[in-house]
């Protein structure tokens with residue numbers, strides 16, 4: 001299996017790059033943000049719980065997210081691999097993911113960190129807010145999400161560096177150039193793991 005996680009600050013282009021990766025490597029895409037938004041739309045119990053956190057720019061509590069992810073993994077047993085987009089976002093989630101994959105005799109092969117300067121992130125997110133009307137893309141909440149990212153998610157960089165799985169990709173470039181860098185990294189890893 002080929003299991004990859006992609007992370008970076010809000011607005012870094014995770015979703016766009018994940019779609020390109022899915023197409024090329026035929027992986028199952030799990031975007032925890034998309035799953036949560038669908039749950040909110042359907043007004044499920046999880047959706048209603050998540051809404052309050054998302055609207056404030058906070059993370060949804062680890063136990064809810066980890067359970068949600070475990071259920072998705074369980075209901076997709078025959079995939080070639082997964083791309084985890086927006087997960088893990090805390091050390092606790094990273095450890096949980098390692099355990100869940102270990103139970104299947106699997107592991108993460110690479111964690112791609114899409115690196116984009118803060119001013120560009122803010123600009124992209126404000127534009128998206130105007131175009132798509134996402135409830136968390138307004139200036140005050142954007143600031144909060146960037147702060148949440150720095151405090152809770154950035155420590156994962158060291159976690160994956162220690163495992164030798166961390167790869168930085170410069171995200172402030174045209175979409176196809178970013179993808180070309182990702183493709184080089186993944187193709188090399190696939191070749192080495194053959």
Ligand code: ADP
Nearest residue numbers: 010011032033034054058059060065086087089
């Ligand atoms: P972005 O990366 O632009 O913030 P996402 O769609 O990945 O967008 O996430 C939107 C929101 O959903 C986050 O701000 C957070 O509240 C919630 N969320 C998504 N994934 C997770 C996660 N792994 N853990 C906790 N909360 C999450």
